[in-house]
Amino acid sequence: MKTSLNRHRNIIDFALSSLLRRKMKNFSLLAVYTLIIFVIASLLFFVNALKREAALVLADAPDMVVQRLMAGRHDLIPAAYAEKIRALPGVSTVTPRLWGYYYDPVFGANYTLTVPPRPAVEPGNILVGAEVSLNQRVRVGDMVAFRTSAHIPLLLTVKGIYPAASNLVAADLVVMSPEDFQAMFNLPADRATDLAVTVANPRELATVAAKIVEFFPDTRPILKSEMLRTYDAIFDWRGGMMVVILTAAVLSFVIFAWDKATGLSAEERREIGILKSIGWETADVLYLKFWEGIVISLSAFLLGGLLAYGHVFFFSASLFEHALKGWAVLYPKFKLVPAVDSYHLAVLFFLTVLPYTVATIVPAWLAATVDPDAAMRS
Amino acid sequence: MMQHPAILALLISSLLISGMLLYAAWYGARIIRSWNLHSGSELQLQLERRTYLISSILGYALVFQVLSLFFFIFTADTLHSQFTGAMCAAGSLNANGYGYPTFFLKIATCLLAGVWLVINHVDARGYDYPLIKVKYGFLVIILMPLVLIETIVQFRYFQGLHADVITSCCGSLFSVGKGTIGGDLAGLPAAPMEWAFYACLALALVSGLFVCLKDRGGYVFSAASALLFTVSATSLVSFICLYVYELPSHHCPFCILQQEYGSVGYVFYGSLFVGGVAGMGVGALMPFRNHASLSRIIPATQRRLSVLALVSYLLFALIASYYLVFSPLRLFP
Secondary structure, three states, rough: HHHHHHHHHHHHHHHHHHHHHHHHHHHHHHHHHHHHHHHHHHHHHHHHHHHHHHHHOOOOOOOOOEEEOOEEEEEOOOOOOHHHHHHHEEEEEEEEEEEEEEEEEEOOOEEEEEEEEOOOOOOOOEEOOHHHHHHHHOOOEEEEEOOOOOOOOEEEEEEOOOOHHOOOOOOOOOOHHHHHHHHHHOOOOOEOOOOEEEEHHHHHHHHHHHHHHOOOOOEEEEEHHHHHHHHHHHHHHHHHHHHHHHHHHHHHHHHHHHHHHHHOOOHHHHHHHHHHHHOHHHHHHHHHHHHHHHHHHHHHHHHHHHHHHHHOOOOOOOHHHHHHHHOOOOOOOOOOOOOOOOOHHHHHHHHHEEEEHHHHHHHHHHOEEEEEEEEHHO | OOOHHHHHHHHHHHHHHHHHHHHHHHHHHHHHHHHOOOOHHHHHHHHHHHHHHHHHHHHHHOOOOEEEEHHHHHHHHHHHHHHHOOOOOOHHHOOOOOOOHHHHHHHHHHHHHHHHHHHHHHHOOOOOOHHHHHHHHHHHHHHHHHHHHHHHHHHHHOOOOEEEEEEOOOOOOHHHOOOOOOOOOOOOOHHHHHHHHHHHHHHHHHHHHHHHHHHHHHHHHHHHHHHHHHHHHHHHHHHHHHHOOOOOOOOOOOOHHHHHHOHHHHHHHHHHHHHHHHHHHHHHHHOOOOHHHHHHHHHHHHHHHHHHHHHHHHHHHHHHHHHHOOOOOOOOO
């Protein structure tokens, strides 16, 4: 056991010195390898962090949202539905919600207008998100003019601004009173945008949803778990598509690595020839190549992983954000919470290190089986 | 669901492993056909060199295959949130008919690749390549086809996965109408399984000691070891997991890999795998004991393998017994 360990220690020692002797070749390989790992790792970390962020935002969402459908489109729901749904066994609360979008033609941005279940502001007043206040160039106490659906200006006073820390959920938010909301959109008083339903026992959610559909065939209940699942699926799909695109890069890297590994210089051939003539066996040279591969892969993996970590969590993944995050005028600027687990490192390993290793097996064997005399003579 | 990064990683790795095995089997077939140790021809020299390549390919393939087995379980576990009713990997694997076959094929290929490496190790130590045709026959006829089948079955599994996402016509109605996936596994009854587990363990211990001390009974030990492997895996589902989770109804063999249970699953599966490979390796070497160049190598290797198998199984049994004794759960009054 000890001799075997010693043997490997000596081979690793030799592998390190042999890597350092060919600095240029190995550093160029390491640089490309690191770049590939960096790109894929950034992608995986970013997608994962976005999924977490979405899950955190949805954590406060109601268990179930009931929408009314009209001709396959989302329609306003009669408030009377709320009473009937509340009467269903298992349902604890039903809250009619009022929310919508407002496009401001002057400042060219979309705002999300909501009315909290318990009135947060008096009629004529609003609370706005930090990005909205920047966009409208308003401060607390200033007046804002929104255009109602009848093209009549509606003057509202800014009573408060949400801190920038809540930007992820509140960047484009405008909170107003139900009266103003109804005036804005000429909304009938007995209608709501949708209903938020909470159910005491989460295991009854599906049954309650089925009952709602049975009583109100024109509605569509959406569970929180379904929203989470859909977000997960979308982010996974986007990440996967990027991986598919990057496969071309991995493939060219593998060809590059193969080329580097097969193109032994005359000096390297001589070196292996000498090693074999002084008693190294083919298996020893194979181990040597194996350890060289491990050193390169491990260095590139750590380096690329660390760079990707910095890129995603300190620089908000500036290379990918437009492809993966979506886009809007008032897009919240937010820092992602650092979170990397072993599972994502495993995905990274399977996407990068495994192809590299496979590409170097045959070249390593070719190098290990050269004839000592032929190698030294060449 | 094919565009999930982890699924892509699994598909790519399976493709690469299949490619490696195909390459190895191609030269394996040539070796079976043209091997002649007494010839000094160019072809024979080339084939002798190829044996190094094939051993090294299979070595890497085994490592990748074992890693991909765990990675597969983890991916199935991550995907469970996409299916209504699935609570963990057990549910995701049930999402279509190819999940469990992929899982079992992965286990089988890992075990067989391990046994192949045992045979290869012994063969490399005999001066006249005594087992060359046997091991390449094994590679070409059994291992390579199994890995290919596994790759195809895995592809079908992932191809058939469809997340239950919100559709434009209806939300949860969709999920309700479809019914839910059986999220849990049923195990065999606990009491007889506990008896069976310890009985098989005793049988394996006695026969293993026989191999170690008397150099006899290799077949019996190998059979006992294979039996113990199966019984241990079944026991894991039937009662060991219950003690780990401290829940009399949760039979899932995958949740023990999670951090909240101290990742004890890795020790269970790792020891089971080493025990299985070493135990079956003893049996696989039995027919060649009388080979001239191996008459001293095989018994020594078998002794070491049986010690390794015994230690692994004992480790498994010790940890399982620890849970049986110290878990707050009591299955029997």
